[in-house]
Amino acid sequence: MSVYAPFAKPLYVMLKPVGSFCNLSCDYCYYLEKSKFYTQNKNHVMSDELLERFTREYLESQTMPQVLFTWHGGEPLMRPLSFYKKALELQKQYGRGRQIDNSIQTNGTLLTDEWCAFFKENNFLVGISIDGPQEFHDEYRRDKMNRPTFQRVMRGIELLKKHEVEFNCMAVVNDYNADYPLEFYRFFKEIGCQFLQFTPIVERMTNGQLHPALASVTEKKAELAPFSVTPQQWGNFLCTIFDEWVKNDVGKIFVQIFDSTLANWVGEQPGVCTMAKTCGHAGVMEFNGDVYSCDHFVFPEYKLGNIYTEPLAGMMYSEKQLKFGNDKFDKLPRQCKECDVLFACYGECPKNRFSTDKYGETGLNYLCKGYFQFFHHVMPYMDFMKKELMEQRPPANIMKWIKQGNP
Numbered sequence: 001m002s003v004y005a006p007f008a009k010p011l012y013v014m015l016k017p018v019g020s021f022c023n024l025s026c027d028y029c030y031y032l033e034k035s036k037f038y039t040q041n042k043n044h045v046m047s048d049e050l051l052e053r054f055t056r057e058y059l060e061s062q063t064m065p066q067v068l069f070t071w072h073g074g075e076p077l078m079r080p081l082s083f084y085k086k087a088l089e090l091q092k093q094y095g096r097g098r099q100i101d102n103s104i105q106t107n108g109t110l111l112t113d114e115w116c117a118f119f120k121e122n123n124f125l126v127g128i129s130i131d132g133p134q135e136f137h138d139e140y141r142r143d144k145m146n147r148p149t150f151q152r153v154m155r156g157i158e159l160l161k162k163h164e165v166e167f168n169c170m171a172v173v174n175d176y177n178a179d180y181p182l183e184f185y186r187f188f189k190e191i192g193c194q195f196l197q198f199t200p201i202v203e204r205m206t207n208g209q210l211h212p213a214l215a216s217v218t219e220k221k222a223e224l225a226p227f228s229v230t231p232q233q234w235g236n237f238l239c240t241i242f243d244e245w246v247k248n249d250v251g252k253i254f255v256q257i258f259d260s261t262l263a264n265w266v267g268e269q270p271g272v273c274t275m276a277k278t279c280g281h282a283g284v285m286e287f288n289g290d291v292y293s294c295d296h297f298v299f300p301e302y303k304l305g306n307i308y309t310e311p312l313a314g315m316m317y318s319e320k321q322l323k324f325g326n327d328k329f330d331k332l333p334r335q336c337k338e339c340d341v342l343f344a345c346y347g348e349c350p351k352n353r354f355s356t357d358k359y360g361e362t363g364l365n366y367l368c369k370g371y372f373q374f375f376h377h378v379m380p381y382m383d384f385m386k387k388e389l390m391e392q393r394p395p396a397n398i399m400k401w402i403k404q405g406n407p
């Protein structure tokens with residue numbers, strides 16, 4: 001007998017418990033300006049009632065035994081600890097024995113012993129945003145008084161380590177730090193971060209205004225923001241770090257884009273939406289219950305509805321959201337459809353597809369040249385690691401293979 005399970009995928013919606021409110025004011029931040037959609041609301045705080053409604057519905061809509069709650073922002077540590085204690089109580093109440101995990105994405109500046117003890121006790125995975133060594137980090141990650149934040153973030157990381165909280169580092173790659181890949185990579189190793197995620201900054205702006213005016217993806221007349229990384233920088237950055245990683249650190253340091261590339265090489269699902277064939281599996285719920293297609297598409301035209309008027313599962317499995325996710329593949333321009341590394345790249349994120357391809361079709365990813373360089377550069381290594389995996393040997397064998405003079 002076959003079982004029809006249309007939703008045999010986890011339902012995943014990230015939460016914004018303080019909307020876009022934040023104690024910092026990073027120049028490149030795409031989320032700060034979202035408050036302009038909520039000028040009617042005096043305070044951008046998720047009520048206990050909404051928290052309960054979401055928790056109940058989110059848990060009831062799940063078709064998988066494991067459920068992940070992700071706390072995001074703005075800066076989610078601007079809510080007091082009592083809010084998260086309440087959230088855990090509700091998870092227990094409505095979880096009916098399911099395994100529930102929590103992750104939180106933070107700038108790390110507000111961490112205290114008390115927060116870290118709580119995260120440890122409740123098994124939170126903490127994502128910390130840090131853009132590399134002090135000089136790089138402080139270039140754009142500054143507080144509302146324009147003061148640098150590196151020291152405060154490092155203090156937070158020390159506290160996480162002291163309390164043995166599991167954490168990973170999220171770093172953006174921009175015009176300023178992209179030319180120093182090795183300094184950047186070695187820094188993360190030195191501070192003891194094993195799990196790394198690099199995100200390229202690609203933003204556009206309108207009317208020459210930087211902040212708060214990052215341009216919507218639908219705006220045609222937008223210029224590139226000066227802090228964006230160039231395709232060449234991005235390609236060189238990835239290739240240089242890959243070369244260092246593949247010789248020394250496979251199986252010790254986990255770099256998300258390298259892992260996802262290997263996953264695509266062997267035909268598994270990559271761990272990140274940008275490298276997948278289709279997307280749209282991760283929605284966002286704002287402090288007032290509005291649900292959007294994706295964290296990078298919090299614009300009125302991508303609103304799926306509000307949890308007070310529409311069921312969560314209905315919004316996430318709606319035609320509109322399905323189309324949003326399928327468009328990632330369906331709208332690829334001809335150059336991508338013919339590309340020999342399409343299976344690894346899939347045109348990356350649709351938010352970055354504002355260039356024109358060699359046939360004059362729109363919708364080519366602005367970073368195309370960088371990705372093309374990277375995927376071609378890693379080909380022999382990925383082929384080797386794929387072979388090892390297929391024969392049930394660890395991909396880390398590649399380090400020995402390289403020492404023997406390969407490829």
Ligand SMILES: C[S@@+](CC[C@H](N)C(=O)[O-])C[C@H]1O[C@@H](n2cnc3c(N)ncnc32)[C@H](O)[C@@H]1O
Pocket residue numbers: 022028029030031072073074075076105106107127128129170171172199200201202203
């Ligand atoms: C918007 S923040 C929210 C959570 C928290 N305030 C933090 O900084 O980690 C989430 C992540 O997005 C990254 N980010 C901010 N602006 C970005 C942009 N324009 N492009 C890509 N990533 C960006 C941040 O560095 C951070 O790692």
Ligand code: SF4
Pocket residue numbers: 022023024025026029030031032073074075107129
């Ligand atoms: S700390 Fe996070 S939310 Fe705040 S401005 Fe920086 S990137 Fe944006």
Ligand code: SF4
Pocket residue numbers: 273274275279280281282294295296297328348349350351
């Ligand atoms: S639009 Fe980009 S960030 Fe959003 S889900 Fe798709 S690939 Fe991921």
Ligand code: SF4
Pocket residue numbers: 335336337339340341342345346347348364365367368369371372
């Ligand atoms: S490398 Fe360029 S052409 Fe190839 S799939 Fe990626 S974006 Fe498209």
